[in-house]
């Protein structure tokens with residue numbers, strides 16, 4: 389079925405999409421949510437939920453299947469020393485390895501940011517806010 | 519879980535430690551299943567252990583020794599690991615997913631999706647064969663590989679084989695071509711293009727071109743990370759990082775080999791011989807074509823065999839799309855292909871299942887008319903490899 393699905397553009401009106409009971413979505417679990425034609429990857433990392441746009445802009449690999457690890461940075465902040473950072477919060481694309489910070493959606497080394505979504509737990513349900 | 523908005527689906531998933539495969543095909547399944555799809559660069563598990571049964575005498579003993587070796591935790595039975603990856607071991611912190619070797623069942627499962635009509639198998643393990651300093655050893659490995667591949671993959675629907683030859687032993691390379699060329703599942707001869715010395719257009723290799731021409735077997739140049747060689751055309755010492763070696767190694771090697779073959783007048787001597795170049799991307803094609811043309815103006819007398827400009831020979835070369843560059847705009851690929859006049863010569867290649875393989879979404883994101891898309895996805899490859907149209 390490939391019927392055209394417009395993204396929900398109703399201004400300001402937030403749409404809440406319950407995903408599953410929080411008890412079924414523990415630390416370390418991940419879920420792929422498809423809303424219309426949009427895929428969203430949702431992770432539980434140490435009790436915190438993160439949701440990002442679920443397809444890699446490079447060649448569309450499913451980001452929900454990416455590993456979570458750290459990465460190296462080297463910047464003015466690190467006095468141009470290479471440092472291992474964000475251990476457990478860097479989503480590595482299972483396609484070819486682009487890396488995204490799950491908190492911000494920012495791609496390391498690219499001028500690119502994935503859309504992120506708010507996740508709340510309401511009445512025991514992990515819920516996406518779109 | 520339905521509401522008044524768009525349909526919502528929720529699925530629990532696991533992290534993937536190998537690169538995700540084939541889901542990309544499913545994504546475009548409908549659109550693609552109508553078309554002829556030829557994947558011109560596919561790799562299966564061809565590690566050296568499979569060749570043991572095909573080796574004889576002292577070389578068999580030698581391969582047994584190789585299979586027992588262990589290099590810093592990398593499997594010792596991998597020629598590529600032995601000479602390619604040690605220098606940069608761990609430099610990516612395991613960031614890219616580990617490339618999984620594809621067993622025959624994996625290949626069959628991919629073919630059974632009914633999307634890909636032909637997969638052309640190219641060597642993995644023996645791609646650096648041109649680097650081996652001992653011609654006899656290299657030739658015996660190539661011979662074992664070819665027979666193993668034919669035995670293991672012949673009569674498999676939609677699967678075709680490119681045999682490999684050891685350029686440093688032209689006589690035995692020609693024999694291999696003579697041996698396998700008439701096999702219906704052998705569709706090309708792969709000339710590994712790194713490490714060879716002298717360059718591949720040299721007079722020394724004439725028996726290889728003559729044999730391929732005799733059998734109308736097209737020649738495919740297939741690159742490999744150029745880091746492994748210590749001589750032509752680039753030296754490891756030129757680069758500090760694997761990324762630099764990888765990105766420059768493939769196209770530079772390809773450009774140098776094309777230049778060498780064309781300037782040696784091989785396309786003039788063997789006008790029916792077809793050539794392809796794989797795994798080097800596309801963007802450098804206009805550069806080498808028109809750069810050579812510019813110099814040809816002044817130095818034509820050095821190449822008296824040529825009957826037309828270098829670009830007019832090179833535009834006849836077929837070229838695999840992998841590793842497809844991500845150009846900024848969706849219309850850019852068509853512009854690039856127009857520049858190198860590659861409408862009839864560009865062939866979709868995935869490099870499946872290697873880490874750097876292209877997912878088909880990478881190609882489908884480019885806009886082009888349907889005629890050109892059909893040519894690139896299959897029709898040009900049918901022509902190059904002489905395959906029967908599947909439908």
Ligand code: FES
Nearest residue numbers: 444447481483484
């Ligand atoms: S698809 Fe994500 S890095 Fe290629």
